[in-house]
Amino acid sequence: MSVNKVILVGNVGKDPEVKYLDNGVAVCNFSLATSETYNNKNGEKVTQTEWHNIVFWRKLAEIAETYVKKGMQIYVEGQLRTRNWEDKDGVKRYTTEIFGTSMQMLGRKADNNSEPQTNPEVAQHTVADSTEAEETDDLPF
Numbered sequence: 001m002s003v004n005k006v007i008l009v010g011n012v013g014k015d016p017e018v019k020y021l022d023n024g025v026a027v028c029n030f031s032l033a034t035s036e037t038y039n040n041k042n043g044e045k046v047t048q049t050e051w052h053n054i055v056f057w058r059k060l061a062e063i064a065e066t067y068v069k070k071g072m073q074i075y076v077e078g079q080l081r082t083r084n085w086e087d088k089d090g091v092k093r094y095t096t097e098i099f100g101t102s103m104q105m106l107g108r109k110a111d112n113n114s115e116p117q118t119n120p121e122v123a124q125h126t127v128a129d130s131t132e133a134e135e136t137d138d139l140p141f
């Protein structure tokens with residue numbers, strides 16, 4: 001038995017970029033920052049930030065395109081996926097991404113207001129919410 005599950009809560013680093021494949025399937029990419037704060041051996045407060053590449057497909061991608069914006073705090077569940085390709089110079093490249101299967105919008109700070117802004121009607125979505133529940137084996141990655 002093996003498990004490949006990722007759970008992240010972080011802040012969106014840039015507005016999602018959505019592309020539509022020739023068959024009409026939406027794919028969405030954006031970065032998510034997670035931060036950890038601790039005191040080092042000198043007692044100084046240190047914040048370490050990790051950046052994660054998030055990929056959503058189909059309905060989840062369309063929802064992210066409409067509602068997710070830079071700076072929002074979101075919860076993402078998914079799996080680690082590593083893909084490779086050859087660049088224009090023939091060098092083999094690799095990237096590891098979070099293949100998102102579930103998202104919950106936790107809110108964001110409004111302009112000049114510290115209250116989180118969340119639309120409860122669209123706050124939580126999963127791949128299963130899509131009426132186009134297709135197998136992911138045919139996805140090109």
